[in-house]
Amino acid sequence: MRAIELSPTLIIGSGLVGASVGCALTAAGIAVHVTDLVPAHVAVAASRGAGTTDPVAPGDVRLVVVAVPPDRLSDVVASALKTYPHATVTDVGSVKGTVINDLRARRASGLKRYCGGHPMAGSHLAGPVAARADLFVDRTWVVAPHDTAAAATVLDVQELARLCGARIVTLGPAHHDEAVAQVSHLPHLMSALTGGVLNEVPASHLKLAGQGLRDVTRISTGDPGLWRQIISANADAVREQLVEVQAALGRLIDILDDPDRTDADLEDFLEWGRQGTRLIPGKHGTPAREFAQVTIEIPDAPGALARLFADIGEAGFNVEDVSIEHDAEREVGWLAVQVTEAKASELEQTMEAAGWTVRH
Numbered sequence: 001m002r003a004i005e006l007s008p009t010l011i012i013g014s015g016l017v018g019a020s021v022g023c024a025l026t027a028a029g030i031a032v033h034v035t036d037l038v039p040a041h042v043a044v045a046a047s048r049g050a051g052t053t054d055p056v057a058p059g060d061v062r063l064v065v066v067a068v069p070p071d072r073l074s075d076v077v078a079s080a081l082k083t084y085p086h087a088t089v090t091d092v093g094s095v096k097g098t099v100i101n102d103l104r105a106r107r108a109s110g111l112k113r114y115c116g117g118h119p120m121a122g123s124h125l126a127g128p129v130a131a132r133a134d135l136f137v138d139r140t141w142v143v144a145p146h147d148t149a150a151a152a153t154v155l156d157v158q159e160l161a162r163l164c165g166a167r168i169v170t171l172g173p174a175h176h177d178e179a180v181a182q183v184s185h186l187p188h189l190m191s192a193l194t195g196g197v198l199n200e201v202p203a204s205h206l207k208l209a210g211q212g213l214r215d216v217t218r219i220s221t222g223d224p225g226l227w228r229q230i231i232s233a234n235a236d237a238v239r240e241q242l243v244e245v246q247a248a249l250g251r252l253i254d255i256l257d258d259p260d261r262t263d264a265d266l267e268d269f270l271e272w273g274r275q276g277t278r279l280i281p282g283k284h285g286t287p288a289r290e291f292a293q294v295t296i297e298i299p300d301a302p303g304a305l306a307r308l309f310a311d312i313g314e315a316g317f318n319v320e321d322v323s324i325e326h327d328a329e330r331e332v333g334w335l336a337v338q339v340t341e342a343k344a345s346e347l348e349q350t351m352e353a354a355g356w357t358v359r360h
């Protein structure tokens with residue numbers, strides 16, 4: 001069996017995802033070279049540990065990771081297949097069908113060395129400044145081979161995902177696109193809808209916003225230029241989801257309009273939402289667990305957040321997730337820390353004993 005060798009790897013597009021892949025592969029001992037259309041992005045990516053800016057001999061490259069915006073993917077993949085004749089070429093684009101369809105339409109050569117992929121991890125932030133080596137740890141990475149990809153190509157892309165710490169799911173491009181319309185693209189649009197209607201809400205009302213609104217709208221702050229490309233590339237599958245949402249909204253409005261509605265009508269609707277949310281697997285692919293949230297004040301002082309993280313870490317708590325809220329009234333922030341139910345009151349007590357203010 002052929003040994004899998006991914007050194008040297010070339011990253012084309014050293015933004016959030018490309019630089020994060022570079023950081024993860026570098027940490028795993030792979031020799032990584034970073035490139036980008038924008039010289040400043042290459043410099044920032046290299047400074048964050050994503051790889052070297054030194055050129056690499058095209059004939060030596062074993063893996064090319066294309067991490068450019070969706071509209072550019074097929075052009076860059078086609079040219080990489082020509083320029084790097086011994087390399088497996090993959091991409092990290094959020095939609096897979098359009099890339100392989102474009103490559104086939106233009107009769108790109110070397111298609112057996114191409115296999116698409118999609119790490120299901122990212123951020124609403126763009127660019128290499130937001131890159132992190134652990135972005136993909138315990139996250140799903142879809143490996144999406146087309147039907148003429150060589151087995152060795154698919155193994156290389158699976159190895160890439162494994163080295164980045166991700167859980168691998170292998171799906172064909174069309175199946176992938178149907179699934180991400182449901183679990184990523186529709187949720188983004190729902191977040192954008194919630195954010196969009198806020199434009200008509202008076203500032204005095206917005207001041208009342210709590211964490212709930214912030215949770216629902218976080219992803220709507222993603223780059224509209226990137227998301228326009230993602231939604232357009234998967235428009236048919238996304239439209240199907242929107243039609244279902246439209247029908248559900250109609251049912252909800254009918255319930256509210258009905259003078260004879262019972263408590264059960266509305267409660268059933270809300271229960272339907274709760275049930276669906278509970279079906280989302282937990283962070284590590286396991287069944288979802290209920291976590292408790294402990295919210296701690298971050299004083300408006302230099303280094304306060306770092307000290308707070310250090311105190312939580314030193315006390316040995318396993319933090320499942322964190323988010324930061326800004327207080328609408330005072331110049332302070334709030335760190336919301338998710339821990340298991342069993343550990344919540346212990347964390348509250350430990351932090352209070354260390355002098356922090358915990359919100360009850």
Ligand SMILES: NC(=O)c1ccc[n+]([C@@H]2O[C@H](COP(=O)([O-])OP(=O)(O)OC[C@H]3O[C@@H](n4cnc5c(N)ncnc54)[C@H](O)[C@@H]3O)[C@@H](O)[C@H]2O)c1
Binds near residue numbers: 016123128
């Ligand atoms: N942001 C996310 O949450 C996320 C998650 C998974 C996958 N993706 C996919 O990853 C890809 C990159 O997204 P991102 O969030 O890293 O965006 P980004 O804007 O942070 O990075 C894209 C980079 O590509 C560079 N670039 C653009 N055209 C180029 C070209 N022709 N050649 C070389 N470099 C070029 C840009 O200068 C930029 O540095 C997209 O296809 C996106 O669908 C994004």
Ligand SMILES: O=C(O)C(=O)C[C@]1(C(=O)O)C=C[C@@H](O)C=C1
Binds near residue numbers: 184
């Ligand atoms: O966490 C986020 O901010 C994301 O939106 C990441 C997310 C998603 O989970 O929908 C967004 C788009 C990508 O294609 C993959 C991952």
